[in-house]
Amino acid sequence: MTTPSNSSARRDLQPSSVLGPVxxxxxxxxxxxxxxxxxxxxLIFLLPALEALRAAYPEAEIVLLGAPWHAQLFRDRPGPVDRVLVVPPxxxxxxxxxxxxxxxxxxxxAAARKEGFDLALQLHGGGGNSNPIIAGLGARVTAGLRAEDAPPLDRWIRYVYYQHEVIRYLEAVALVGAPATTITPALAVTDADRVEAREVLGEPTRPRVALHPGATDTRRRWPPERFAEVARALAGDGYEVLVTGTPAEQETVDAVVAAAGVPVRPQVGTLSLGGLAACYAGCALVVSNDTGPLHLAGAVGTPTVGVYWVGNLINGATPLRVRHRPIASWTTRCPVCGIDCTPGIYPHRPGDGDCPHRDSFVADVPVIEVLEAARELLTPPPPTPPSPVP
Structure with a gap:
């Protein structure tokens, strides 16, 4: 049922965007x-919404309320974020x-209120914890997402878990007159990023591919031995294979390297986030679990093969297929206890809160399917025949 406040917000919307009302x-x-x-x-999923805001309000300063790493990433980087204010934990x-x-x-x-924000947008979940922060900024107009138990904003749309993240935020910024200009996230790679990647990796002597076998949630991790099979096959095809990871993923990267049985180049903590972006931008392909680096690779224009649990496929996989291949596992029950986890594989989601296990939900994805997708993307398309002379 729609509440009176939400009904009022909907009446103010005009059907003038390809994605719906604005x-x-x-x-x-x-x-x-x-x-x-x-x-x-x-963050990557948010980029098209930030671009929509930039197009709708070209003279406004866009300030991201984020984490310290956001401030580092956007320092001297062209794009829709002008400045980062680090919000406390x-x-x-x-x-x-x-x-x-x-x-x-x-x-x-108290300090943020002195900034004099005209608009404050909540694009950080359902709003139970975040809407009070937005309200506390003292902006003239607040807008964004609202779950059933969250405080209202001046303009809001219902937060529903199963929706593609890019579209979710584009609908939210449309509330304040910012129609979509793209649905494709794009992050600029700077000259400094490229210099860093070149200093760490050197100049390539053959085409590179990168594998990223980690993920914060271990249920989203394809087994290391499967990544090793892909590494072995692609190295045999003549590619230089990088295996990237964070320091917390060192053990996983080591397992891939050990099982590959061929020379591959582990890169754990050797690059900043900007350097990793440049690294991926220089690769012919990135194969990864559904995690941040996969989406980073897509945002810098690199073809990707992603291994997804089906629920996350709905929320995060790009719908574009010229350069991207998401491979899905259709597992819906915990491999250990059998509890149905279809409402979501995160601990705070209804439906799996009683399941303590963190075994992989994507282990059943076949190597051959990932490898076929990788080779398809790595094969150059046939040249376009010249147009006939009239």
Missing amino acids: GERVPDVARIAVLRANALGD APGIRDPGPDEPPSAMDDFL
């Missing part, structure tokens, strides 16, 4: 706050980083 643009906007303070893949917002000094949310909001 609300009235807010006049005299000089500064926009956007709350999105979580992981890398979450808080439940449902973000976890504290290593050696990060404590900071009170009340102090942050």
Whole structure:
């Protein structure tokens, strides 16, 4: 059932976008706050919405309320983010980083109110924890997502878990008159990124491919021995194979390298996020679990093969197929206890909260399917025949 507030918001929308209704643009906007303070893949999904805001409000400053790594990534990087304000760690917002000094949310909001935000957008989940932060910024207009138990905003749409993340945020920014300009996330690679990647990796002597076998949630990890089979096959095809990972994924990367049985190049913690973007931009293909680096590779224009659990396929896999191949596991029950986990594979999602197991939900994805997709993307298309002379 639609609440009266949401009904009012819908009446204000005009059907003028390819993705649906668009609300009235807010006049005299000089500064926009956007709350999105979580992981890398979450940021990549947000980029088209930020581009829509930039197109709708070209003179406004767009300020991302994010984490320290957001500030580092967007420093001197062209794109829709002008500045990052680091939001303090808080439940449902973000976890504290290593050696990060404590900071009170009340102090942050008091300082942020002095910024004079005209628009504040909540693009950080259902809003139970995040909508009060948006309200505390003191902006003239608030907008964004709202789950059933979350406080309202001036303009909002219902948060429903099973929706593609890119479309979710594009619908939210449309509330403030920012229609979609693209559905394809794109992140600029800078000269500094390329210099860093070249210093770490050297100049390629043959085409490179990268494998990323990690993921924060171990249920999204394809087994290392499967990645090793792909590494072995692609090395046999003549490619230089990189295996990327974070320091927390060292053991997983080591397992892939050991099982591959052929020379591959592990890259664990050797590159900054910008350097990793340049690394992927220089690859012919990236094969990865459904995790941030997979979406980063797509955002810098590199073809990808992604291994997905079916629920995450709905929310995160690109619908484009010229350069991308998502391979899905259709497992819906925990491989250990058999509990139905279809509402989501995250601990806070209804339906799997009683399951303590973190065994892979994607182990059944066949190597041959991933390898066929990889080779298809690595095979150049036939040349276009010349047009006949009239």
